[in-house]
Amino acid sequence: MALTRDTMVGVLGAGAMGTGIAQVAAQRGHRVVLADARPEAVAKAKQSLAKAFAREVEKGRMTSEAATAALEGMSFATAGDMTAFAACGLVIEAIVESLPVKIEAFRALEAVVAPDAVLATNTSSLSVAAIAGGCAKRERVLGVHFFNPAPVMPLVEVIPWLGSDRALLESTRALVAGWGKTVVLASDTPGFIVNRIARPFYGEALRILDEGIADAPTIDWAMREAGFKMGPFELMDLIGLDVNFAVTQSVFEGFFYDPRYRPSITQRRLTEAGWLGKKTGRGFYDYAEGAVKPEPSQDQVLGELVRDRIVTMLINEAVDALYLRVASAADIETAMMKGVNYPKGLLAWCDELGAATVLERLGALMATYAEDRYRPSVKLRQLAATGGKALA
Helix, strand or coil, X not given: CCCCCCCCEEEECCCHHHHHHHHHHHHCCCCEEEEECCHHHXXXXXXXXXXXXXXXXXXXXCCHHHHHHHHHCEEEEECCCHHHHCCCCEEEECCCCCHHHHHHHHHHHHCCCCCCCEEEECCCCXXXXXXXXXXXXXXXXXXXXXXXXXXXXXXXXXXXXXCCCHHHHHHHHHHHHHCCCEEEECCCCCCCCHHHHCHHHHHHHHHHHHCCCCCHHHHHHHHHHCCCCCCHHHHHHHHCHHHHHHHHHHHHHHCCCCXXXXXXXXXXXXXXXXXXXXXXXXXXXXXXXXXXXXXXXCCHHHHHHHHHHHHHHHHHHHHHHHHCCCCCHHHHHHHHHHHCCCCCCHHHHHHHHCHHHHHXXXXXXXXXXXXXXXXXXXXXXXXXXXXXXXXX
């Protein structure tokens, strides 16, 4: 099926992500079906969408007529009634990050949609192949990963698995690009592009904290000084520690417990305690009314140490993703700048510093810790040996 503006789009899951995806499709003129197993989530989504379209009109991004048409073109259902998706040419699943739950949902969807309808998962780190494996027509399954909030964030990762139909892949890619999104193509590996390469931003910051080298406010300050919009602890508190920890755990398990992606016990304990960040009023920082955020030390030498260590690990991860063909160099750069607002592409950063310098910094960490966590990518070694460029 060629996906067009006339294609009815289904979204399974009426949480913040699913509601955002539904808004994006509706704003581009599609008839949209939004469903969730929880009636209260559907009711909340209706209210959120009405407010969102009113805000678009208020800001001059939509006419009142277009907003009315978008809302009138939407229908809502409980997920127990999958027949609501029967006429959809594309269904995007945005439910809980549980492989068994997703497989069951795709089997139920496949029973009601047309044989040539595209079934897409918004998973951030689970195997697209495993989700497709539960379907009879596996070739029509893809990953289509939006970033939260979907109406605002420009990036979408499109992820085919080994058996994805190439024509459906290109049709889906073109459709999402037509929604005004920047689309990158990722291989079906744990975390895809962004959630794989970004792991050290959190993981190495947590390691520095655990070692007592610097506290959370100082690490956050150091990374903002390097050009990042937010520090790692501020960002984890915003995302939700439970969500961030779950993605790290998924990537760690997906890579057969590679120590490069090992989760932090500190983050696990905070999650177990229910200190999940802003949404619970406490995470790495206290968000209670009247709470005073601790000040960073602003020690320039310490800040440079923190920046160099985290940026070095990020660069190594990006170079390794290029080496292992997770995505093209251009898509890796685009994904990290558009998906998580990094100040520059990590491959460009590697070229700016020089691969030999990055390798030397990793070598110092390896000499200190003797952990495979700090092993350099084969490609980084090659670039350092030849004086080559990651973006050549």
